[in-house]
Amino acid sequence: MKRRLRFLIINTDYEHFIQDCYRRNPALRRASFAEQHETRMRSFFGMNDFYSRNLKALGCEAIDLIYNNPYMQMAYALDHGLMRNSQWDERSGKGVDGNVLALLFHAQVRHYRPDVIVNLAMETVTSAVLKPVRDQVGLIIGQHAAPLAPAMDDLSAYDLVISSLPNLVQYFNGRGRPSRYFQLGFEAPLATLIPTDSPRTVDVAFVGGFSSAHAEGLRLFEYLAEAGIKMTLYGYGGENLSPLVRRFLNPPVYGRQMYEVYAKAKIVVNRHIDISGKYANNMRMYEATGMGALLLTDMKENLSNLFIPGKEVVAYSNPHQCVREIRSLLKDPTRRKAIAFAGQKRTIETHSYRKRMEELVQIVEKELRWTVPCASIPDVMKGQVQASKPSAEGAAPDSDPFDGDFCRVAADRDLDNIARLAALQRMGRWAVVFQGMTIYCRDLLSFYVSAKNVFIERIYDFQTSRADPVVIDGGGQIGLFTLYVKMKYPNAKVTVFEPDGEYLSLLRANLSTNECRDVRVVPSRLYKYEGIMRAGRDKSSGAPIFSADANRNMSVVRLGNYINKNVDFLKLDMEGAELEVLRDVAGQLPYVRELAVKYYGIPQLGRRLRQILEILERAGFKSLVHDLDALTTSAAKPPSRLATGTGFLLVISGRRIFAGTPHPPADRKAIERTRPVSRKFGLDRGKPIDRYYIELFLNRHRDAIRGCVLEIGDDRYTRYFGMQVTQKDVLSAVAGPGVTIVGDLASGKGIPRGFFDCILMTQTLQMIFNLRAALLNTVNALKPGGALLLSASGISQISRYDMDRWGEFWRFTDRSMERLLKDAAPSGRVTVETFGNVATAKAFLDGLACEDVPQDILARHDPDYQVVLCARLDMAP
Secondary structure (H helix, E strand, O other), X not given: OXXXXXXXXXXXXXXXXXXXXXXXOHHHHHOOHHHHHHHHHOOOOOOOOHHHHHHHHOOOEEEEEEOOOHHHHHHHHHHOOOOOOHHHOOOOOOOOOHHHHHHHHHHHHHHHOOOEEEEOOOOOOOHHHHHHHHHHOOEXXXXXXXXXXXXXXXXXXXXXXXXXXXXXXXXXXXXXXXXXXXXXXXXXXXXXXXXXXXXXXXXXXXXXXXXXXXXHHHHHHHHHHHOOOOOEEEEEOHHHOOHHHHOOEEOOOOHHHHHHHHHHEEEEXXXXXXXXXXXXXXXHHHHHHHOOOEEEEEOOOOHHHHOOEOXXXXXXXXXXXXXXXXXXXXXXXXXXXHHHHHHHHHHHHHOEHHHHHHHHHHHHHHHHOOOOOHHHOOHHHHHHEEEEOOOOOOOOHHHOOOOOOEEEEEOOOOOHHHHHHHHHOOEEEEEEEEOOEEEEEEEHHHHHHHHHHHHHOOOOOOOOOOOOOEEEEEOXXXXXXXXXXXHHOOOOEEEEEOOOHHHHHHHHHHHHHOOOOOEEEEOOEEEOOOEEEEEOOOOOOOOOOOOOOOOEEEEEEEHHHHOOOOEOEXXXXXXXXXXXXXXXXXXXXXXXXXXXXXXXXXXXXXOOHHHHHHHHHHOOEEEEEEEOXXXXXXXXXXXXXXXXXXXXXXXXXXXXXXXXXXXXXXXXOHXXXXXXXXXXXXXXXXXXXXXXXHHHHHXXXXXXXXEEEEEEOOOHHHHHHOOOEEEEEEEEOOOOOOOOEEOOOOOOOOOOOOOEEEEEEEOOHHHOOOHHHHHHHHHHOEEEEEEEEEEEEOOOOOOHHHHHHOOOOOOOOHHHHHHHHHHHXXXXXXXXXXXXXXXXXXXXXXXXXXXXXXXXXXXXXOOOOOOEEEEXXXXXX
């Protein structure tokens, strides 16, 4: 039977909150730990017991320790016989300094014996405090999403750091500490424990700090006060406010009192701490919406991943817009209440601490699985291994990223003994000695396959006369290719990209241990845009873009930002994203002399090999495609048994030996030309411009693509953008591969009613003559609370393929689309967006692809040139 995980949650309280609590309850100082804990948790202050309560509900064991509360800490120690000193019997708290608190904490860890420590107070409970108990805990996780304190410079005690700020995730990964994105949440039962249905008597509320770390927020409240907005503010830092704002300020409120304020507020204004940068992240977002108030928050890049702006929260981009929204919302209670209701529903369903703890348990189970002691090696291999510790870059031996021994094994020339060991015990903590190097890994089978390909088969080998070639390793994993390059060209200048925290720490240790210099490590994945993307992970791959387990955020960057001079060799191993990356840098490939691209022949991605080869040919490359060994890709070896679902790997090796044939430039005298560049919307040149805009829209609204999803024609966008999809269906008028429902939208034949959580209808509506009936049948197929995401043509050439088969009948404007959707679903909420400008309209009509148009031109919006319209319809619950 699987043992229950045991969690120790460490937190701290504000000092004045602690003193106030015991001042109001003098007898509490002499109470037992359980009594003090119960009293403290009834306050609902901060994270409270929200982690431990929900972990217990999931079948785990969990205990909270308020590290800096001397009364509770001594009570625990005395109740459990951990302290015998009579001077503490009265539990006065006097003389309990930092050293005593650390000793109390160490005793508590030895007594409780947790599997996992989750430290929510990294700035106070530092690595120096944690290290003495490091070998007694299976996993130590730090959580932080605030300004970085100097005490946090040393992160060596942590196996993992989680943060709700993507920029801090990147920072911790960059420091060699595995890090993951982990959102904050709301304790859903609070919405029933504290009534939220009473009259809301406070127009505009805010609870929080007014410190120098909130410079933008200080300016916001100054502007609101100057504009005559009446506010009810609670918080500290009043000395940083002008007299005009201070007249609205009340003393700080915490816990239950804070939630009661939100329960009475019509609007809660939110502003982020300066360190959050471009990312939305603070507890107020979930606390305010969870208590049923309308959240008016500053617009951030990832806000649409958390809430739907305009539907579940309202966002402002500047103080002037904030004032305008406050006045509008106070005048329109119907709209305000509808948005507040939707925001509360979203928070309770999606952002509850129960959901967060489910995610935390999954993370912990995955991380704990990596810890394999040396003693578990099969007896037949005992003579070939010994204990070893890696050295960490720039760190003392006691602060390396792999506290604990690795099993050291010497590889023979052909790696055959590694293959045998992998068959007996694949996963572990391995230090492989191979070709004079020590290489650390966790997955011995993946190491064997990759090392054989890189060092023995030399699939990424290249030749150059330069002593210091410039090399880009796109997909570094544990760094085998980079090690190969530095072994062959010691003075090579290498840039290696790796986003995965587990691989990243191994990669850094391997580079440091083997003294590789002039290597730049970028803790991101290469993709076609900058920012954050959803990705998954399987047991042997980094982050395949086709993964159904796309449950985490990952930093992505564009390759073009790193090709600003001649590159001697480019290696791309992107687990399926090679085409997107190559398309994005097609114009910069002439800077690359030689390359190798690992091609993933994955059914979910479709047929992409021809497109990749065409991009390389246009850039002047002569290419060779070859397969790997039978172990890696048996489907590519004769006798072939290829089928629809067969996957395989190939390597495309290319050398640029021609000048290249770039896309023909658009004719400057286009007005005199009657023939378009392409009659296929630019498909023969790259990605059509309308598809570029459609994918932007779907990416912003991917939160709706969940549950049971229906897509028209194929399931491409469900796979690319879906989040927590439980069932995928494809509707077509005729049976075919991948089609699960044969039906007619216009007549409703074959279309189930009230069945789908989401329907994706892209570029379909203009092909249906009876479009009102089609929309009505589509709406009827949605569940209550379901969503329809659709796109339709505004300015476009005729699709000859569709015209000749079933016809193309309509073009739309934003007003016509909004009216059609509101007629089809009077109680639904409709949002229509338009994309395009005069330049992209001309380019699209001419058949140019988005690769032909500069990015800044694609990004411009002109509502008078509506190339494509995208709409979202949310059904009433």
